[in-house]
Amino acid sequence: MLDVHRIRKDFPILERRVHGKPLVYLDNAATSQKPRAVVEALVDYYTRTNANVHRGIHTLSEEATALYEGARDRIARFIGAPKPGTVIFTRNTTESINLVSHAWGLKHVGPGDEILLTEMEHHSNLVPWQVLSQTRGAKLKFIPVTGSGTLALEELPSLLSERTKLVALTQMSNVLGTINPIQEIVRAAHAKGIPVLVDGAQGVPHLPVNVLDLNCDFLVFSSHKMLGPTGVGVLYAKEAILEEMDPFLAGGDMIRDVWLDHSVWNDLPWKFEAGTPNIADVIALGAAVDYLEKIGMDEIRAHEEALTRAALGALRQIEGITLYGPEDPAIRGAAISFNVNGIHPHDLGQLLDEEGIALRAGHHCCKPLMRKLGVAATARASFYLYNSEEEARILAQALQKAKEVFGVVAHR
Ligand code: 7TS
Numbered sequence: 001m002l003d004v005h006r007i008r009k010d011f012p013i014l015e016r017r018v019h020g021k022p023l024v025y026l027d028n029a030a031t032s033q034k035p036r037a038v039v040e041a042l043v044d045y046y047t048r049t050n051a052n053v054h055r056g057i058h059t060l061s062e063e064a065t066a067l068y069e070g071a072r073d074r075i076a077r078f079i080g081a082p083k084p085g086t087v088i089f090t091r092n093t094t095e096s097i098n099l100v101s102h103a104w105g106l107k108h109v110g111p112g113d114e115i116l117l118t119e120m121e122h123h124s125n126l127v128p129w130q131v132l133s134q135t136r137g138a139k140l141k142f143i144p145v146t147g148s149g150t151l152a153l154e155e156l157p158s159l160l161s162e163r164t165k166l167v168a169l170t171q172m173s174n175v176l177g178t179i180n181p182i183q184e185i186v187r188a189a190h191a192k193g194i195p196v197l198v199d200g201a202q203g204v205p206h207l208p209v210n211v212l213d214l215n216c217d218f219l220v221f222s223s224h225k226m227l228g229p230t231g232v233g234v235l236y237a238k239e240a241i242l243e244e245m246d247p248f249l250a251g252g253d254m255i256r257d258v259w260l261d262h263s264v265w266n267d268l269p270w271k272f273e274a275g276t277p278n279i280a281d282v283i284a285l286g287a288a289v290d291y292l293e294k295i296g297m298d299e300i301r302a303h304e305e306a307l308t309r310a311a312l313g314a315l316r317q318i319e320g321i322t323l324y325g326p327e328d329p330a331i332r333g334a335a336i337s338f339n340v341n342g343i344h345p346h347d348l349g350q351l352l353d354e355e356g357i358a359l360r361a362g363h364h365c366c367k368p369l370m371r372k373l374g375v376a377a378t379a380r381a382s383f384y385l386y387n388s389e390e391e392a393r394i395l396a397q398a399l400q401k402a403k404e405v406f407g408v409v410a411h412r
Contacts (some may be wrong), residue, residue, distance in 0.1 A: 002303040010035040021356030041287035080210035085268040093201040094124040096220035096235035101128040103248040111137035118143040149176040149325040171203025177332035178323030208297035219398035228285035238312030249274040310389040314396035334383035342408035345379040
């Protein structure tokens, strides 16, 4: 069991009070809080080392380069990537997907080809593929979401066709919490020679992830949802795929040699990192990864499974609540979406804020999924390693209170 009390001491922001109440931060699927070690890595870098990387021969530049590349090594190890050169830094998950849709997609997807997605994708893993398919005259197909919030995998064999060029799907839904069976889907796709992109924006922060075990071809995720700073995303891809891909952005640092009329690309991973990178934030993501590894991803997953069980149990007691996503905590994460009869989710969010509870209300950048669920919006509580079962109970109590305020409590 995680020592939540001790972990919370590492996160100064959790001592804040909001509207006079202790902060209950349940908006982790949007972004996580940062431990002191991450903030200190940023301050240390700017106060001791700041210099540009890969270009200077002076001491500060060499130190900055060692810290930056050292972070890449740690992040590669964290996801089980066989070589640090297969880990590319971008701005966020969204940019990592756009890198693939441009640098890989424009080359491999043509008229009449198909890209297979799911109905539970975040707009980040939908809109880039819409743009690509419109540009190239290709078609998008979707694995349906069932009434219980899982993927209708019995439809997979018929959806994978001769024309399918890529399968791209989320490891964990940011709305339903569903953890998708990536290995099973990768096996089915690879049997037909189709590569798979895994959107790990919600998976990598919360689950032990090893790219060799998943055997995915691409994995994308964001630093800011896994205790790191904003402004850093990661793209992992198999080396052979990256080698044969053209660059996405062109300019300094991504070249080996330049003439007036042409250039030769740099080695991996720098071929995909044009211009001065986000040095400080990458180094701080390295500190976040160290922190997560010290706690242990298996322990974090076990803690969140227990939290999900407790939170679902407490929320189910509320009359008039609709909970979305799988009921079984073993196949889902701790992003819990819900609606309460008679109260708009935005009103709920506002009332809960008055109780010091931070959660998100809206479409969660999953408008097609909202339509499928038959709602315009949901409220969503999303938990992380520093959240406690007590906070799940505080949420449930605040929801009861919200019902009283709105007069939707049944009078017997
Ligand atoms: N994919 C998934 C599954 C996500 O949950 C998100 C962000 C993204 C991609 C995009 O990540 P970004 O770092 O590029 O913005 N999800 C959310 C959310 O659920 N609430 O705010 C952001």
